[in-house]
Amino acid sequence: MSKKVLIVGGVAGGASTAARLRRLDEKIEIIMFEKGEHISFANCGLPYYIGGTIEERDALLVQTPEKMRSRFNIDVRVKNEVLSIDREKKEVKVKDLDSGKIYKETYDYLVLSPGASPIKPPIPGIDSPNIFTLRNIPDTDAIKEYLDNKKPKRAVVVGGGFIGIEMAENLYDRGLNVSIVEMADQVMGPIDFDMAQIVHQHIKSKGVKLYLKDGVKEFEYKDGVTRVTLQSGKTLDADIVILAIGVRADSKLAVDCGLEVNQRGGIVVDEYLRTSDKNIFAIGDAIEVVDFVNGSKTMIPLAGPANKQGRIVANNIVGRSEKYKGTQGTSIAKVFDLTVASTGNNEKLLNRMGKKYGKDYKIALIHSKSHAGYYPGAIPMTIKLIFNLKGKILGAQIVGYDGVDKRIDVIASAIRFGGTVYDLKELELAYAPPYSSAKDPVNMAGFTAENILKRDVDVIMCNELEKLDKNEVIILDVREEIERELGYIEGSINIPLDELRDRLNELDKEKLIIPYCAIGLRGYLAARILKQNGFKKVKNLSGGYTTYSCIFC
Amino acid sequence: MSKKVLIVGGVAGGASTAARLRRLDEKIEIIMFEKGEHISFANCGLPYYIGGTIEERDALLVQTPEKMRSRFNIDVRVKNEVLSIDREKKEVKVKDLDSGKIYKETYDYLVLSPGASPIKPPIPGIDSPNIFTLRNIPDTDAIKEYLDNKKPKRAVVVGGGFIGIEMAENLYDRGLNVSIVEMADQVMGPIDFDMAQIVHQHIKSKGVKLYLKDGVKEFEYKDGVTRVTLQSGKTLDADIVILAIGVRADSKLAVDCGLEVNQRGGIVVDEYLRTSDKNIFAIGDAIEVVDFVNGSKTMIPLAGPANKQGRIVANNIVGRSEKYKGTQGTSIAKVFDLTVASTGNNEKLLNRMGKKYGKDYKIALIHSKSHAGYYPGAIPMTIKLIFNLKGKILGAQIVGYDGVDKRIDVIASAIRFGGTVYDLKELELAYAPPYSSAKDPVNMAGFTAENILKRDVDVIMCNELEKLDKNEVIILDVREEIERELGYIEGSINIPLDELRDRLNELDKEKLIIPYCAIGLRGYLAARILKQNGFKKVKNLSGGYTTYSCIFC
Ligand SMILES: Cc1cc2nc3c(=O)[nH]c(=O)nc-3n(C[C@H](O)[C@H](O)[C@H](O)COP(=O)(O)OP(=O)(O)OC[C@H]3O[C@@H](n4cnc5c(N)ncnc54)[C@H](O)[C@@H]3O)c2cc1C
Ligand SMILES: Cc1cc2nc3c(=O)[nH]c(=O)nc-3n(C[C@H](O)[C@H](O)[C@H](O)COP(=O)(O)OP(=O)(O)OC[C@H]3O[C@@H](n4cnc5c(N)ncnc54)[C@H](O)[C@@H]3O)c2cc1C
């Protein structure tokens, strides 16, 4: 007899499982429960529909229940909430939300893809009528309606993660005056502070106000206006507030029936995405995953993994054993004109795990043009590449205006293959002037990392400068004199690179010399010249003045 | 005592060697000979300067001899041609082209990066004054001057390779009436015919005339006009002719001094890029390289490899032993609004090597959107992925309007790591709606390839259709009726996918059923339904009607 599979949740993970399952097996009975009205909608598109970039609401509905039935012969039950799981009986209890009727359904296999819900902490006033969270179509409709009807002018977005920033941008696009409030010292958690500073500058350049290291203490609603009081005491008046401070796994069903979950409520699964009950699989935002880079357990709520996990679970259900090897957290967001992307581990995470810069990992931070400099439109991007002392790539972050998605994908692929920085330098990437340079930025990152690992050059990160004893250090600006007019590091002396070989005697060989240029390349050349001319302590300033000025200004 | 290194050729390979060598060793004596007036120029940018996209001629000069001297302390000798090599004496004979003076220079190591020259076969009339080839700045100046002064209206470009096509586009951009003549049945050699057909259509849609399978028999110049007579007898009148039918290694120096070269004149080198003389290295367009995918010897004249080889040779000269692992031929070109890219081996090459489709390799040909369909601007690209029966990726070709460069780079990287199609499906690529889909086109290519390898679906390529016995085959259009109005395969019957399960009895189980849809996805779904309902011979039409109509219309 053919199997019967129940699926809880009808969007990214759930619908993907259902579709693949049907392709694999025409006979299997598949019932997909979705408590909301819609299945297969484009969660990730919601901010852009609110902002108007996506014009048609229908575009958000990638699949409809009807199509899912006619095309995949799947019994789709929207507005049906699964209330509980009886693992003994292999049975779920379901409530038809329209009729209120409660019924049971048995299964051979159960797949949980319930997703995660926006976190709503118990801040006073959080239920005010103009405070919204965003997860699904009804949320979207509510926000859009409020914008269309009430025409709010001032928005406060609480939370500087992907969704918060995307909402800030889309509200800005609609002409609102936008402020972002973020408890951490930076937006966009997946990247490190030094990279986030580029984003901060860009956000501010748009006239969006940014309140960092500040949380919300209280909301007070009155006559359509919510006064947002921050921990610092500052107050912001908002006609609309978007709350986007993270999500929490929707794992109540799993918890209630005794499935193993982690401290954060993430459903624990094995490599086959099987829960602690062999007949129940779980996928998507609700599960705990293995960090592909460091092997630890974590939670990474992203659509790509959810979709792929759905396919793997379907394979496993029909007996085609397939493992899920973990999540790297490759992610990307458009932030106004910028693209911000990352993959693998960042420095913050490495430090939390007790890893130390220099001892456990090193960093190449470069600025490299999106394509050949002589072809119009080339713009630099900033790449931060993190690798261990054997060269293995641990993570990368890229911020820039063009071609960022390409480079993060190439590095993400290298990480997937367990690649090293030596592999990056060898990658043969497509080059013609409109697309890249003969040495692609990814190659450049590889070269630079190799030079650091081989100790051809030592580097110093901008945040290390402050700790130095000014008397023991010469900060050496090797740019042309004219470049200093745009700013320079206080206390630095200037010897343009091309004069350096003739002016070595102006420098004290006993001191630590820190050459810097605009981006790090000439600084590297200077470091090589110095090192080979008897200067023993030389450290190129990583990222040059571009990074320095971004971090400290 | 410090070494003395001579470099022949001062552009991509030569200048890269020189720069890296100096970074590695401040003391080494480096002399770089360049017979032309310029070093380090942007060969790849030349067509775009002619077309006007690159406005400033100076932008083409990435480095000047003066800068190379002051920054890298390199003795740059432009307009100095190396005439011969005395391997016994480790000495070269050089002619100073300005003074006519001939002199000698000794070396410890000699690096040859002489490049390759445009092929000019002995066709009658080939030396007519309005026939040009393009390799360097003087060529560029000559063409540009001719265009500016003579204002030609009709251009014939002979050769449909990268340079020919780029020149066609740039002449078109300047308002010329352009024809392309190509001896093969397709332009853009690195891709296969089925993919090239997309390019042909696009070129024609611009009003550029395309003469395929036709070579030039004769040129006749009269009063500023060259009459181009083709092998077919057709004649084209041209005010300007660009000859771009390939390049030949400039290996005369190597040949004359007895270094080993291959049949095509390519200098033979070992993995360390050392010629048959241990003190002479060679790199760039002039050398024979290992095909990274199949291990055979070949010639692949591209800038990325030349630059990287330069760095490797510098490393080897200073004693840091490093291997060059071969060239995959990752290449890309902008063809009007299209991007055409490839990496690894194509089908033509596999066939020339005696490999057979189905037996030695298989193909996944898909059309996949550049980013999420619900976000504005998503346009399909066509991916042809070639892999062996174990799943190892042999090559890929992509043609499309947006995001092509990213996907070819990801696949090129996978090839570099020896990856399989199974790896492609697991790659965790960056997804947000403006950049990709939760399943990136590369993942999709991986899924599709897996389905083919696992025999979940058999596919048939469009070019196989003709060979079939019409009486034994049902060509089954599973698109909606309305889609047939845009065209359909002659003799096909129509059962829309969503009705298929209910209308299986209309189909003869003994016949080979070939479902097809617009792009291949619904055809795949139909194939799965049929296969699991007792139809034993089912083959999804690869690429669907999109590919079919492109190849046959
Ligand atoms: C605004 C926004 C933007 C995003 N942007 C991106 C992006 O750019 N890139 C990216 O990778 N990811 C993005 N994400 C995250 C991505 O959408 C999720 O990672 C993905 O949807 C997770 O899939 P899932 O199946 O686990 O959960 P979901 O897709 O959320 O589906 C879970 C479904 O289960 C239903 N459900 C829950 N419990 C029950 C129950 N008991 N009975 C019946 N039904 C139930 C819920 O109603 C819900 O519809 C974004 C998310 C949001 C909200
Ligand atoms: C129009 C055009 C567009 C191109 N577009 C692309 C592209 O988009 N992508 C890509 O990857 N590649 C492209 N290429 C190819 C790329 O430019 C070459 O692969 C690369 O330049 C090869 O480097 P090389 O050092 O071997 O030769 P070159 O860069 O050609 O340098 C060789 C130099 O050696 C000098 N020389 C030769 N013999 C002597 C001698 N005896 N004495 C002194 N000097 C000598 C020559 O004058 C020449 O300047 C393009 C080439 C052209 C012409």
Ligand SMILES: CC(C)(COP(=O)(O)OP(=O)(O)OC[C@H]1O[C@@H](n2cnc3c(N)ncnc32)[C@H](O)[C@@H]1OP(=O)(O)O)[C@@H](O)C(=O)NCCC(=O)NCCS
């Ligand atoms: C709509 C949805 C149900 C589709 O699931 P799906 O059918 O697995 O996915 P697709 O329509 O992309 O099709 C993929 C399948 O087509 C195949 N395919 C794709 N292009 C093909 C082609 N040109 N030829 C042949 N097969 C092709 C793939 O191999 C894959 O099949 P497989 O998994 O059996 O190997 C699911 O993706 C969904 O619900 N999406 C919206 C929700 C969501 O993901 N939200 C988060 C992101 S906003």
Ligand SMILES: CC(C)(COP(=O)(O)OP(=O)(O)OC[C@H]1O[C@@H](n2cnc3c(N)ncnc32)[C@H](O)[C@@H]1OP(=O)(O)O)[C@@H](O)C(=O)NCCC(=O)NCCS
């Ligand atoms: C101009 C030319 C001489 C430059 O050669 P180069 O100095 O090796 O190359 P770049 O200027 O790109 O610099 C690369 C070096 O800077 C380093 N670098 C790049 N960005 C850096 C940064 N932000 N911080 C520190 N180092 C950096 C790299 O590691 C590399 O050094 P390495 O090889 O010692 O590891 C050579 O590329 C050339 O002649 N180009 C034009 C000709 C040509 O290539 N034509 C074909 C294509 S159109």
